[in-house]
Amino acid sequence: MAVVVRAGAAPLWWLGAVAAGTGVLVPGLTGRRIGVLAGAALFLVAAAVVAYGGRGRYRAPVRQAxxxxxxxxxQDRAVTVRNWRRAxxxxxxxxxxxxxxSAFAAPATGGLLLAGCGVGLWLKAAWIGRLEQDGxxxxxxxxxxxxxxxxxPAGKRVKAYRTTGIAAGDAAPGGSRRRVAAAA
Known part of the structure; x- marks a missing residue:
């Protein structure tokens, strides 16, 4: 489940970083300083809202897992990520x-907002990983x-989650790739 949440984090982060970097090059209507400061505030707000929003919808099916x-x-982690990104x-x-x-109005603001959403998704996946480790x-x-x-993963059609052992599959708790130890 954390893989689906985490699938959008990297594209949002990178696209936001590129848009913010490009947006700084445009002076905009508000000026660079105001645009970057507003973008930084939106980055923090978006990261917090995405990370903490909807946690109850994720917790409810865990009890019925x-x-x-x-x-x-x-399905495998790579297939899930590819399907989500393609869709x-x-x-x-x-x-x-x-x-x-949006850089023409306020430089870097939209890009930093997008990047903040990506960071929020990554934080939410890390929180789900802690739930998985605790359980x-x-x-x-x-x-x-x-x-x-x-x-x-917390939509109306999802009635309950399925569980497997912590070592099952190719994803680690939190949706990251499982690290395989090198054979000595």
Missing amino acids: VRASRHDVL HRWWLLLAFLAALG EALLWVRVDWLRAGAGR
Whole structure:
């Protein structure tokens, strides 16, 4: 489940950083200083709102989580990330273009807002990772529920999460890639 949350963090962060860096080059209507300061404030607010918003929707199915059966379809981390990014590529492009366009009014503000959303998603995935470590089980969303819920791990179609052992799959708690120790 944390993989789906984390899938949007990197593109939002990088697109936001590029848009903010490009936006600083444009003087804008408000001037660079005001634009960057407003962008920094929006970065912090967006990161906090995205990281802490909707935690109850993520916690509720955790209480009802059941052990994954052999008939549940659970997909690899790389497939989940690729599917999420492919499904949301147009929204990411539109957000990037909007952040670039906003630089003509307030330089770097839109880019920093976008980057703040990416950081917030990363923080939310880290929080989910702590939930997984505390419960000593990875949380999964069935693939058919994930597709029907438009890629949202806490959508209306998700009735309960599935759990596996902490060492199952190719994702570590929090959705990051599992690090494999080198054989000695």
